[in-house]
Amino acid sequence: MDLSLQPHAVAMSAQEFMDWSKGVIRELTKATGVKKAVDKVAQPFFNYGVRNSIYPLHFGIACCALEMAACSSPRFDNERLGMVFRSSPRQCDVLLVNGWVSKKLRPSLRRLYEEMPDPKWVIAMGECAMTGGPWYDSYNVVQGVDTFIPVDVYIPGCPPRPEAMIDGFLKLHQKLKNSKVGEFLQD
Amino acid sequence: MENVTYSVEQVRDKVSQAFPDVVFDDARMEARRLYMTADRSILFNLCKLLKDELGFCHCSLVSGVDRCDKFQTVYHITSYESNITLEIVVDLPHDEPVVDSVTPLWGGANWHERETYDMFGIIFKGHPNLKRLLLPEDYKFFPMRKDCSEGGL
């Protein structure tokens, strides 16, 4: 919506107003240098908080799901890294795809991905989610989850050991550390 | 429910008395097993005889085979009292794969017949709900047929 064309306009939808006001504040704080100062102080804290409390979705497809469950066992204990499994996609940060994705499941998985709020990441666990795995000539298996969802971390293995899964999450921590998550008014 | 046990020979004699056309595979003599081939017109009555008089109460598996020039449905029926497992092979012509359903006799055959229809296209007359089970409803192919090459093969 170009405000210069309609100098007397007062009607805007709620979404448009939010986007416009966010943009104004972002430009203002950037120009005066306030954003840089706030970010330098606050961004490491917010980033530390997001990194160490990643909530994956309670979603188990196949064999790798048993290793995901074993990762919550007392021996490997993923809760010490802050990972609490949540049942509803609205409360999650990470979508952990573990197992082969069939063509019947593909629209449901895409819908789950879109229901998760920003910021969100996707981890493809196991050979089947990465590239289709041993089912390379199947008529019903999608050859890789990254054909319809953007993937951040790949964990190879068939199935990967729980230690490998924890290693994958730590790599996601590294990726978050080097990114802009936690900045003021970051989109 | 009477608890009479039958041996493999007794079952074989009773079946061949009632249905002389049934062909037994005499080359394979194994303990607790009996292999036979039957025609599709007598299949339902044969299964009724097995269930009501010989105590074969459990249908283990109903599957299909595509032998390029014909279809076959294979039934594996078990008796809990006599500890015998039977195998019945029924031949069907390739252009008209229709056979009677055994679901009214054994409820365990219900989903097996649906799956055979889903994979091969064999129609089971008298089945209460013959729809696709594993593949989406609007899928156009019968994937297990030998002339269907979906996928990366």
Add this chain to the structure above:
Amino acid sequence: MAEMWINMGPQHPMTHGLWNMRVKVDGETIVDSEPVIGYLHRGWEKMVENRTYPQIIPMADRLCYGSSFTWSHVYCMTVEKLMDIEVPERAKYIRAMSDELQRIGSHLMWLAAIGTDLGNLTVFLYATRDRELFLDLFTSLCGARMTYNYCRIGGVRNDAPENWVRDLERTLDYFEKRLKEYDMLIDKSKLFRMRMEGLGYMSAKDAINAGITGPVLRASGVKYDIRHNDPYEVYDELDWQMCTHDACDTWARYRVRMMEMQESVNIVRDILKKMPKSGPIRVKPPRAAPVGTAIARMEDPRGESLMYLVGDGTDKPYRLSVRSPLFVILSATPQLLKGSKIADVPSILGMLDVCMGETDR
């Protein structure tokens, strides 16, 4: 009075695998239901027609990943029947022992799952911790925690390393004490009993007619176990009891599986006494199978598993058909759920021990 259909799934923490349980509810009571499966269908039976016989063994492992050794075992038995191969004695005993250890592992995973369903996280932590001990045994035996690739056509891949028997006996002694702790934790807890008794009633006649097999059938009082009635490998030489219960409800199914775990420990101890101390563990099979058919049946932790193999003289199978026990049990769930409340659904379905890998194939 508004009746409506509710989708419980495919993403639902209770379902343990991807399937959609559509229930028609009238208030809180379930009037009708319809299971929708097929989210995990990968065309297993079509893919095996493109693989040689030894290449199918790891694929059979991944049929039901909760009890993967038993599926590769039944596949190897079917191929050995077709090729007419006799497995050496020591290999038969090792296979039976791995079967029973796998049975304990699978039942412990089931126990962990019902712990989360019924809200008791302590049981989840205890069961996964004990399962790790059995997975350690399998790791030292064949190198993998879950999908072993250990069974071969004609025997097993390698013999047990030294000190494995000592580790096994230590684990079994420790595990028997833990079983008594589970009894104290669950059986004597009134909350658990209230949530399990009287639900999901299915009489023996209905269960046999619906094609149900395994612990669910034995919980309705039917005395049928393939290891006893139709023995394979070495089960006719071993000394063990069948576990049945007469109550026909969810509580009975729970008790049967707990008793089976104790019985598996007894079977393993018996095998250790009767096993030949040394000997060949593997026979070399031919590359191509003869023309003909073969079947083999086995008692999987979830029920009766059966494979039907058609050979055509080449080194690839012509048709391999799989009977999965849970496929038939799931078709009987509308009968089990009729008349119960929505909050009872995790309890009833959890006792059936669902694993979707073998159902959808």
